[in-house]
Amino acid sequence: MERARIDGIDLAYELRGGGAPVVMIHGAQGDKTMFASLASAFADNYRVLTFDQRGSGLSDKPDVPYSIAMLADDTAGLMDHLGISPAHVVGVSMGGMIAQELALRHPQKIRSLVLGCTTAGGPRAVRLGGGALASAYSTQSMTAEERGKALAEAGFSKSYLAQHPEIITSMIEARRQRPIDSRAFARRMKAAAEHDAYDRLPQIHCPTLVIAGRDDALIAWENSRIIAERIKGAQLVVLEPAGHCFWLEQPEQTLDAIASFLASVP
Structure with a gap:
């Protein structure tokens, strides 16, 4: 693991492989480890960057207001x-929101986009009922057992x-090893809740693959x-059966879909 000072904060990252660069952006309470298998698979043919965002993993967690634009700018700064x-x-997930904003704010840095299990946000987003989101993404302090079980x-x-x-x-073990900072997580969730790129999406002109699991209980696949x-x-690729963590449930289909898409990009 390496560290870089970007816009006044330290970001932890890992760069592996060789070839055209691939940047992987994790979800709200994830970190770079959530891409362990996917990053390893693509490192055979690409130079893959995984990193812990502001407020996550081993990166700094300043207790200040966050926004999706801020996290997109952090990503652009690390790429530079x-x-x-x-x-x-x-x-x-939330990384897909950041990727949308990155493409809108820094289009020259994007060769192609893969947007997984995410949403454009705003009033036109398809909301899911039930308590899955509330329990798995609670910003209250939770034990590793409580948070790990709810998220699974x-x-x-x-x-x-x-x-x-x-x-x-x-x-549960992942949460023991990498506990969630509740204050930083609350900042991140507020940023995600305020995300709205719906009206600006037509401004994205790069090749784009949108992929989701049909059984997603956190972000309805219709948002894809x-x-x-x-x-x-x-x-658009919809995998089934697969939930929010589609790349873990359907690893071969996910790898095939993304690899085929990347290979088709000039």
Whole structure:
């Protein structure tokens, strides 16, 4: 792991592989480790950057207001620091919101976009009922057991979790090893809640793949359809069965879809 000073804060990152650059942007309470298997697979043919965003993982967690634009600018600054633009940018969940904003604010840094299990936000977003989002993404202080179990039950389809109950244990252990800073997490969730790129999405002109799991209990897959309709020429892939963590439930299909898309980009 390396560290870089970007806009006054330290960001922890890892750069591996060789070839055209690929930047992977994690979700709200994730960190760079959530891309462990995907990054390793792409490092065979690409130079892959994974990093902990402001407020996450081993990066600094200033207790100040955050915005999706701020997190996009952090990403752009890190790309400049490492000299890896333009790049293919892969963002999932909140990372997909950051990727949208990155493409809108820094289009010259984007070779292509992969937007996974995310939303354009705003009043036209498709909201899901139930308590999955509230429990898994609570900004209140929670034990590793509580947060890990809630996220596992919300992030994976019921059928997958029934076949792989060890996921719950794994998620709990991940929270023990990498606890969530509740104040920084609250800042990040407020930034995500204020995200609205719907009206600006037609301004994105780079090749775009939008991908989601049909059984997503956190961000309805229909939001991916909306994004694909708003970005000219965007491709839409909906995996099933698969929940929010589609790349873990359907690793081969995810790898094939993204690899084929990247290979098609001039």
